Amino acid sequence: MPHPFDALTADAMRAGGSWKWSGSGVGGGVDAHGRGLIGAFVAEMDFPTAGPVADAVRASADASRFGYLADAWVADLAAACAAFWADRFNWSVDPERIRPVPDVMTALVATIEHFTPPGTPVLLPTPAYMPFLTVPGRLGREMVPVPMSRDPFALDVDALDAAFAASGSRLLVLTNPHNPTGRVFTADELAGITAVVERHGARVFADEIHAPLTFDGRVHVPYASTSDTAAAHTITATSASKAWNLPGLKCGQVILSNAADAARWSERGYLAEHSTATPGVLASTAAYVHGREWLDDVLTYLDGNRARLRDTPLPGVGVTVPEGTYLAWLDGTALDLDEPPSAFFAREAGVVMTDGAACAGPGGMRLNLAMGRPVLAEALERMAAALG
Incomplete structure (x- = not known):
């Protein structure tokens, strides 16, 4: 059965206005092929929080x-x-x-x-x-x-x-x-x-x-x-x-x-x-x-996203599937590009990741996996096609 997180589209996330989907030009930018950018650089999840947590915030407002x-x-x-x-x-x-x-x-x-x-x-x-x-x-x-x-x-x-x-x-x-x-x-x-x-x-x-x-x-x-x-x-x-x-x-x-x-x-x-x-x-x-029940469900969903990354061939890119967190490290040094790999993928695939140089890891990229799986699948497919 589809998971509710599968319905979290890129368009809906851009409309939400978070930094992950508005910073670095993600909100209104396009790649070299005219496609909207996918925000995968900020370390936050696209998933709505647990019901009891949202209830606590509403109760806080109701009680001033x-x-x-x-x-x-x-x-x-x-x-x-x-x-x-x-x-x-x-x-x-x-x-x-x-x-x-x-x-x-x-x-x-x-x-x-x-x-x-x-x-x-x-x-x-x-x-x-x-x-x-x-x-x-x-x-x-x-x-x-x-x-x-x-x-x-x-x-x-x-x-x-x-x-x-x-x-x-x-x-x-x-x-x-x-x-x-x-x-x-x-x-x-x-x-x-x-x-x-x-x-x-x-x-x-x-x-x-x-x-x-x-x-x-x-x-x-x-x-x-x-x-x-x-x-x-x-x-x-x-x-x-x-x-x-x-x-x-x-x-x-x-x-x-x-x-x-x-x-x-x-x-x-x-x-x-x-x-x-x-x-x-x-x-x-x-x-x-x-x-806690919500968290366990999120972990299962993220594990599925880890599997999607693991199963997507990205020729020339070293992929470190995370043991923890929802952040994957990709090593693009073997691509021998004239620019940071993150810049290449932002332009050619429309996937905006953290440049490894900002982490003191030049040639690398930090990819956030915490998004709806169809959006992640699109991001990875675009990246694979860019490596063509």
């Missing part, structure tokens, strides 16, 4: 809950988030140590400013989520890229060790599941990271915003859950925004896995928390408590 956050709503969110992480990932977290923030980027800024020595560099495995490459510099910090090993993508522990030693960095930004490669790191891989970080007296900022989105029987392993050592040097940031498609509601969570960090956050975290949106808190609470 647009004021500043009440402590009771923060406590409800923390309890819901803790229960979800305990049930889904077998990590028991004290709700008192879960605090609201508008988003993961706000949490990163607070971590750099309040939990690392002034002026110290930030280490970042690459390719990476685009803002992570630029935000440290805006805070007066050097960003030190550490290329991941490839085939398959993996964290290069020796390279990280050397980078810590050479740079004097005291912070590693670890994204798991990984954006943009889709890797879901294993407990053994994470243990290797812990040893390196501890050897250099450093810390980890664990971006785990895609935690619920894993496939093929994989289960996300929270970095801070792997050992007492990891818990002692980690600040974890997450959100319901990716798994339930809520980025515009501006609500994330910081999980503090040791008493010292919880105490410091209590002293310094006010500004980071202050801009969290009340409707976002209420919606995120509903997602964690009542949105």
Whole structure:
């Protein structure tokens, strides 16, 4: 039977006006063949969110809950988030140590400013989520890229060790599941990271915003859950925004896995928390408590989209089907083009992807799979034809 998401057409998405379907000229642009552009570059889903989440937003409006956050709503969110992480990932977290923030980027800024020595560099495995490459510099910090090993993508522990030693960095930004490669790191891989970080007296900022989105029987392993050592040097940031498609509601969570960090956050975290949106808190609470059945259905649908990508021949393009997230990494370096592969596919196929160079992965492309399957099929068929 057709899934309701199959009815999400490109025309309807363009009319919706989200950045994914209006930015980079997607809204009114056409490709070299006169076809409308397909937005596949922004990391949000085209799917309407879970019914209970939408109900929570409507209830927020009906009750005029647009004021500043009440402590009771923060406590409800923390309890819901803790229960979800305990049930889904077998990590028991004290709700008192879960605090609201508008988003993961706000949490990163607070971590750099309040939990690392002034002026110290930030280490970042690459390719990476685009803002992570630029935000440290805006805070007066050097960003030190550490290329991941490839085939398959993996964290290069020796390279990280050397980078810590050479740079004097005291912070590693670890994204798991990984954006943009889709890797879901294993407990053994994470243990290797812990040893390196501890050897250099450093810390980890664990971006785990895609935690619920894993496939093929994989289960996300929270970095801070792997050992007492990891818990002692980690600040974890997450959100319901990716798994339930809520980025515009501006609500994330910081999980503090040791008493010292919880105490410091209590002293310094006010500004980071202050801009969290009340409707976002209420919606995120509903997602964690009542949105699990919807999430499981979305995972099944996304798995079908992963299969569609896997089954579409794209000659000359290296395809990394994601283990987690809904973001696939495509490597077009073998095409030997005179332009970025993303520019070629935007012009010749009308598929707008994130240019790999923006992720410190030149020659690559980040493709968002979270769209109606007929639209994804059209996008992939256009790309295949362009390679002709």
